[in-house]
Each structure stands twice: as structure tokens, then as C-alpha cells.
Amino acid sequence: NAGVTQTPKFRILKIGQSMTLQCAQDMNHNYMYWYRQDPGMGLKLIYYSVGAGITDKGEVPNGYNVSRSTTEDFPLRLELAAPSQTSVYFCASSYERTRGGYEQYFGPGTRLTVT
Amino acid sequence: EDKVVQSPLSLVVHEGDTVTLNCSYEVTNFRSLLWYKQEKKAPTFLFMLTSSGIEKKSGRLSSILDKKELFSILNITATQTGDSAIYLCAPNSGAGSYQLTFGKGTKLSVIP
Numbered sequence: 001n002a003g004v005t006q007t008p009k010f011r012i013l014k015i016g017q018s019m020t021l022q023c024a025q026d027m028n029h030n031y032m033y034w035y036r037q038d039p040g041m042g043l044k045l046i047y048y049s050v051g052a053g054i055t056d057k058g059e060v061p062n063g064y065n066v067s068r069s070t071t072e073d074f075p076l077r078l079e080l081a082a083p084s085q086t087s088v089y090f091c092a093s094s095y096e097r098t099r100g101g102y103e104q105y106f107g108p109g110t111r112l113t114v115t
Numbered sequence: 116e117d118k119v120v121q122s123p124l125s126l127v128v129h130e131g132d133t134v135t136l137n138c139s140y141e142v143t144n145f146r147s148l149l150w151y152k153q154e155k156k157a158p159t160f161l162f163m164l165t166s167s168g169i170e171k172k173s174g175r176l177s178s179i180l181d182k183k184e185l186f187s188i189l190n191i192t193a194t195q196t197g198d199s200a201i202y203l204c205a206p207n208s209g210a211g212s213y214q215l216t217f218g219k220g221t222k223l224s225v226i227p
């Protein structure tokens with residue numbers, strides 16, 4: 001299994017440009033998540049999905065959009081990029097353990113710079 | 116609002132020392148608490164704790180949860196330079212949310 005994969009690894013955007021960060025998982029997990037991590041900070045949840053066709057906002061959704069047409073893929077769309085979106089973006093997926101809790105597996109991250 | 120506080124924020128120790136990392140939390144509909152290790156890349160899973168008082172162990176690492184006092188600790192004994200990383204604590208809230216709320220992390224540096 002490849003686990004959770006993300007592309008691209010690095011990207012530089014100009015202010016106002018748009019792009020899509022790709023995320024895929026091959027573990028048949030229902031739940032998928034997008035986080036951003038700024039220097040010295042923990043991870044902040046942007047959007048999550050509990051299954052194909054179902055998405056919901058996390059803590060910091062403004063400026064982003066997601067879709068979940070398949071179990072495997074969960075792309076994150078940035079519209080009108082702004083310098084405040086400079087960050088490292090992590091995609092994660094999880095399943096529910098029998099005793100509760102959701103252990104999340106993370107992709108390698110995408111480092112995005114907006115100038 | 117969910118809140119997670121980790122302490123200390125950073126720590127420098129010598130190889131062979133024992134360290135204790137702290138995590139206090141306030142989340143609604145608490146289900147479990149997870150610890151992750153983050154080196155220069157993605158966080159990797161260490162432990163998930165769901166019950167108070169039951170210690171989880173993996174080699175030199177161990178962790179325990181106190182659901183009454185709302186905190187968890189992560190212990191690392193006989194530290195090695197490979198333990199240098201940021202350690203993240205993340206309580207998981209259920210009730211349809213499935214979310215992890217991450218603390219800022221403790222940056223551990225182990226020097227030879």
C-alpha cells in the first residue's frame with residue numbers, strides 16, 4: 001500500500017492564482033482530512049469528509065474548497081491565493097477503531113508559498 | 116471552543132535522560148487522545164489512549180491518560196538523538212465530528 005499520497009510536494013503561487021492540491025489514499029478509509037501547519041503551530045483542520053459525497057468545514061475553511069467524488073481522492077482547491085495561505089498542507093485519512101477513536105494517517109505534505 | 120495546551124513548548128536534554136511531555140485538553144464529546152511524532156515531515160502515529168489509568172508502552176515510550184483531570188503525559192526514557200522531533204498531542208472528539216484538535220507541540224532536542 002502507498003498509504004496517503006499528496007502532490008505536488010512544493011509549489012510557488014502568485015497572489016490571485018488558483019491551484020488544486022491532490023490527495024489520494026489506498027487504504028479504503030472513509031474519513032479524510034485536510035490540515036495546514038504554520039511554523040511553530042499545531043495542525044489546523046481546514047475541511048474533512050466522512051465519505052464520498054460528504055464534506056464539512058473544519059476550523060479554518062475560508063479561501064478553500066473540497067470535493068469527494070470517490071473514496072480514494074480528496075482534492076483541496078485554493079481560489080485566489082493570498083500570502084496568508086503560505087503554509088504546509090497535510091492530507092490525512094482514518095478509520096474507526098472498534099473501541100472508538102480515529103487514528104489518522106498523514107501524507108507527506110505540500111509546501112505552498114504565495115508571493 | 117476546544118483547547119489543547121502542551122508543555123513545555125521546547126526542551127533540550129542529553130542522550131540518556133528521561134523526559135516527560137504534558138498535554139492538557141478541553142474538548143467536547145471526548146473520545147480518545149492521540150500522540151504523534153513529527154520530524155521534518157508528516158506526523159507519525161505513536162499512541163491512542165481511550166481509558167484513564169491504562170499505560171500504553173512502545174519500547175522506551177509510554178503514555179497515560181487521566182480523563183478526570185483532562186491531561187495526558189508522554190514519557191521517553193533513555194533518550195536518543197533519534198528522538199529529536201516535535202511531539203503533538205491531539206484529543207479526538209466524536210459525536211459525528213471525527214476531528215482531532217492539535218496542540219502546538221513540544222519540540223524535543225536530544226544532544227549527544
